[in-house]
Amino acid sequence: MSRESYQERLATLRADVVGMGDLVGERLELALESIRTGDEELARTVIDGDDEVNDLYLDLEGDCIDLFALQQPVATDLRFVATSFKVITDLERIGDLATNLANYGLAATGEILPEVAIEEIGADAVALVERALEAYRTDDADACRTIAADDDEIDALCQHASETVVRDLIEREATDDQLWSIEELLDDVSRVLLTIRDLERIADHAVNIAARTLYMVDSSTELIY
Secondary structure (H helix, E strand, O other), rough: HHHHHHHHHHHHHHHHHHHHHHHHHHHHHHHHHHHHHHOOHHHHHHHHHHHHHHHHHHHHHHHHHHHHHHHHHHHHHHHHHHHHHHHHHHHHHHHHHHHHHHHHHHHHOOOOOOOOOOOHHHHHHHHHHHHHHHHHHHHOHHHHHHHHHHHHHHHHHHHHHHHHHHHHHHHHOOOOOHHHHHHHOOOOHHHHHHHHHHHHHHHHHHHHHHHHHHHOOOOOOOOOO
């Protein structure tokens, strides 16, 4: 393969990874919208589309393996391919978490629990993923370094939301006319806590993408596994 063709293949890999990120981001936003609105069609679009994300991941994984095995990249190119290989893994997992969120949306039973900042946390998590992907696309080391700090704010929001749900459950007094809804209440508590947990994990994967990108851009940085 000529040097020009090899560089074109590397450029194509970067564009395809960004494209996978865009697709995963769209699915994540649909999942959050389904939770907000209770739209079952949106939720099923995300759930039914998970195979597409998985297939894209496998295709890109194969591209990375081919570049490792056939082109034997060194130095900067090696770091780029290794980073891309790890980034698509994080994106695939974000896709799985988006599917989880869509399933939680389908399982929602009503306004039983106090309002928690699901929309705010979700919007912040989506923004963090978008910023991490943009940092990967543009080799922006400075952006990578700010993402971990911003993730701390999301962690704090998640902790506060979880504490609010648990506090409400503890303080709630079940009167005779509420006994019928105890099982429904517990299901709702579980669903909301899982939603908060998965949003926190999505933000963590964004941090992973930023860390791997920093490894790619800054030769003094070690790859985080």
